[in-house]
Amino acid sequence: MKNNFTFLLISFFIVQFVIAQTSVEKWVNGQVTTNVISPLEGINITNTSNKIMVVSDGYGHFSILAKEGDILSFSAINYEFLRKFINRQEFTIGSIAVDLTPKSIVLNEVIVNKNSNISAENLGIIPKDQVKLTTAERRLQTAGDFKPIHLLGLLGGMLAVDPILNAINGRTKMLKKELSIEKKEFLMIKLENLFEDKYYIETLKIPEGLIKGFQYYCIENVDFARSLNEKNKTISMFLIVAMASEFNKNQKSDKK
Structure with a gap:
């Protein structure tokens, strides 16, 4: 009887641990490529679950906060829209690779209107309800903001190292200060126009x-x-x- 109780107790904690691991977000790195040009810069990547958006750098690399089962959308004006499901293996190793397909755009007539309100959202390239990150926010997101919950990664062998290192060397603190200054600058612009x-x-x-x-x-x-x-x-x-x-x-x- 005692052995059965111990077995059930251990099973319960294992199940809770698995659930916690699959529901906790962490930084997932990736690269966007294509068979025509590799890598791709300036691709919009959006996590459809938390609405966070990032942009691929000059090497096609990106880093985004996500969890297992999240769906990432990849969009750019010259490439076919793509949705990517993050499976367990990709989430465990914290890395994904995506290939985009170029699309052909035929323009019969181009009309330039200086008063038109053209944006990536209006053109349907990126969703309208996504979270837009400023330069300072993207830098802080890439560096990672260490929290005690990151230590849970030790249990599954998935410890995020960058947030810890950046917290130790002071980079995270510096980036938070830059973000605070940036927010105040935006507020000043709004107030000056008011x-x-x-x-x-x-x-x-x-x-x-x-x-x-x-x-x-x-x-x-x-x-x-x-x-x-x-x-x-x-x-x-x-x-x-x-x-x-x-x-x-x-x-x-x-x-x-």
Whole structure:
């Protein structure tokens, strides 16, 4: 009876371990090639499960966060669209290879319209609901962000080394700092396009020479930054009035 209980207990933990291993995402490396030109640069690769998108580099290499059973889509304007299922063997070794087929495009007439809104999404090259990564986000994704869960890979012989090394040598910390700066730069651009200098000077009573400093003061506010990202001008205007009042009070206090 005791032996049967021990056997069931061991079986339970083995099943739980297998399930955990197959459901945990990890970095999967790959290369995109073709029988015409090898390798391929600038191919859009999207994980249809988590909506993360990356682009192949000059050697056709890419790295994407995925788990066993995920489907990757490969798209480019000159190649046939392809979906690739990540099987157990590919997920275990953390590497896949994909060959794309060139397609022929016949153009009867080309019309150039300077006002047209042409993009890869409008042309159907990449899905509209995918997550777009900025340059800083792609660098951080490639380097990997070490988390304690990565140590589970030791149990299955699939430990991701790069995230650990980058955490030790400080590269991950540096890339996170670059990402933070990039996000603030994007927020500044949005804020600069939202209000004219006249609004700061006449309505908010911000001295002209302090407008830039006030803008940096604003984007440090979490709620205001969220309203900018959500393009909610009503909330942005409500919050910026309160921040202008506080900012002006601080300026007067500093002069005393």
